[in-house]
Amino acid sequence: MDENDWKYHGEGNKSLVVSHVQHSRVLRLLKYPCEDAENTHQTTEQAFQHILNIVDYSRNVMKPLLGEKYVHSGEVVKLPLDFVRQLSLKIQQERPELRCDKVMDTFSGCGLCLPNLTHLSPCHFGDHRPPLCVEIKGGELIYSCKDDAKQQPDLNELVQYLWPYFHHSNSHQSSRTVLSEFIQVICSALLSTGDASRSTEQRKMKLSDSRVICEASPVHRDLLCNGSPGLPKDCVLAKILQVQMMDSLDIEGLYPLYKRVEQYLEENRLQVDGPYDLSFLEKVKTCPSEDDGSIEYAVAKDCSIMITFTPCGEDEKLQPHLEIQPTKSRFAFSVSILDLDPKPYESIPHQFKLDTKIVNYYLKSTIGAQALPPSSLYSERQDCTLLFHPV
Numbered sequence: 238m239d240e241n242d243w244k245y246h247g248e249g250n251k252s253l254v255v256s257h258v259q260h261s262r263v264l265r266l267l268k269y270p271c272e273d274a275e276n277t278h279q280t281t282e283q284a285f286q287h288i289l290n291i292v293d294y295s296r297n298v299m300k301p302l303l304g305e306k307y308v309h310s311g312e313v314v315k316l317p318l319d320f321v322r323q324l325s326l327k328i329q330q331e332r333p334e335l336r337c338d339k340v341m342d343t344f345s346g347c348g349l350c351l352p353n354l355t356h357l358s359p360c361h362f363g364d365h366r367p368p369l370c371v372e373i374k375g376g377e378l379i380y381s382c383k384d385d386a387k388q389q390p391d392l393n394e395l396v397q398y399l400w401p402y403f404h405h406s407n408s409h410q411s412s413r414t415v416l417s418e419f420i421q422v423i424c425s426a427l428l429s430t431g432d433a434s435r436s437t438e439q440r441k442m443k444l445s446d447s448r449v450i451c452e453a454s455p456v457h458r459d460l461l462c463n464g465s466p467g468l469p470k471d472c473v474l475a476k477i478l479q480v481q482m483m484d485s486l487d488i489e490g491l492y493p494l495y496k497r498v499e500q501y502l503e504e505n506r507l508q509v510d511g512p513y514d515l516s517f518l519e520k521v522k523t524c525p526s527e528d529d530g531s532i533e534y535a536v537a538k539d540c541s542i543m544i545t546f547t548p549c550g551e552d553e554k555l556q557p558h559l560e561i562q563p564t565k566s567r568f569a570f571s572v573s574i575l576d577l578d579p580k581p582y583e584s585i586p587h588q589f590k591l592d593t594k595i596v597n598y599y600l601k602s603t604i605g606a607q608a609l610p611p612s613s614l615y616s617e618r619q620d621c622t623l624l625f626h627p628v
Contacts, residue, residue: 240324245331261356265349268339284345288313294513299577303476307574311351318346354573368547425561426544426570430471473572480537492589546570
C-alpha cells in the first residue's frame with residue numbers, strides 16, 4: 238500500500254481508477270461532488286455495502302446472463318486511510334480539469350479491486366509491442382487519448398501509432414490499409430465465438446420474432462442481403478443483445494410504471510437496490526414481458542466493450558479462444574464488458590426527460606418544425622407520449 242506503486246488510470250462519472258505499476262490490477266474508488274464531500278460522505282459500512290452491491294449485481298446477475306469470460310466482478314477491499322489520502326493527492330494533478338468537479342472518497346477506505354483489462358494475461362509473447370486496447374462506448378465515435386469532448390480526432394496520429402502493429406515485411410501499406418486492418422481486428426474480436434475450430438460453422442442466433450428491427454439500420458439490410466439470420470451465437474455482441482432484449486418496456490414504458498410504484502421504490506420494497514443475490518436473478522429471468530405491475534428488469538444499454546490485443550508470432554501456441562487472425566497477422570486478444578453497475582431508480586425521470594429531448598430534436602430536424610402540429614409536439618412535460626414517424 239504505497240501510493241507510489243499506483244498511477245492514475247482514468248475515471249467516469251461516479252468512480253476513479255488507478256492501476257498498479259507492476260501487477261495487472263486496478264483499484265476503483267468512489268467519487269463525490271466537491272460541495273457534498275465534507276457533509277454527505279458515506280460511512281465505511283455504507284461505502285462497503287455500496288461497492289458490495291456492485292460486485293453482487295455483476296457476479297450474480299450480469300455474469301450468468303452475459304457469460305463468465307466477458308464479465309469481471311472483482312472484490313471489495315478495505316484500504317488504509319492514509320494510503321487513500323496520499324494517493325488522492327498524488328493523482329490530483331493528472332486528472333482532467335472537466336472531471337475535477339468531484340473528489341475521490343478518502344473517508345471510507347473502501348474500493349473495488351479488479352484485473353487490469355488493458356493487459357493480456359498471461360502475456361508471455363516474444364513481441365515487445367505493448368497491447369492495444371479499444372473501448373467501445375452506447376456515445377460519439379472518437380479517437381483521442383484526452384478526456385475532452387472538443388478534442389478533434391487525428392487519424393494521422395492514430396495511423397502512426399498503429400503502423401508497427403500492422404506493418405508487414407516486404408510490403409508497402411497505405412494509411413487506409415492500416416486502418417482497414419485495425420477495423421478488421423476489432424470486428425473479428427466482436428464476432429469471435431471463442432472457438433477457432435468451429436469459427437467457420439454456421440452458429441447463428443436468430444433475432445426474436447417478437448422484437449421490431451429498425452428497417453433504417455444498415456446492419457439489418459446487410460444481414461438480409463447476406464442471408465444471415467443474426468450474430469454468431471456466443472460472440473460478445475450476441476450476449477449483450479440477448480440481455481438488452483429482456484427489456485420490453487424501454488424508458489417510455491418504464492416511466493409511467495415508475496410513477497405508479499414510486500413510494501414502494503423509496504422504501505425498497507421491490508428489491509431494486511439489492512441485495513443482488515441469486516434469488517434476484519431468478520426474478521429477473523422470470524420477469525413477464527407484459528406490464529403486470531411489477532418492475533423487475535435487467536438491461537445492458539449503458540455498458541462498454543473493451544478489446545485488448547497484441548500481435549503474436551507464427552510459432553507461438555495459443556488457446557483457440559485467445560487467438561484471431563483476421564488479416565495477415567495473428568493476434569492474441571481478450572474481450573470484456575464494463576459499466577455493468579446497477580443504475581439507481583432515481584435516474585429514471587432524468588432518462589425520460591433526456592429521451593424526450595432526443596425525440597423532440599429528431600422530429601424537428603428530420604420533419605421540420607413547420608410540418609409538426611403544435612399541439613401534439615413531444616414536449617418536455619412529464620406526462621407526454623412518444624410520437625414515432627416512419628423513416
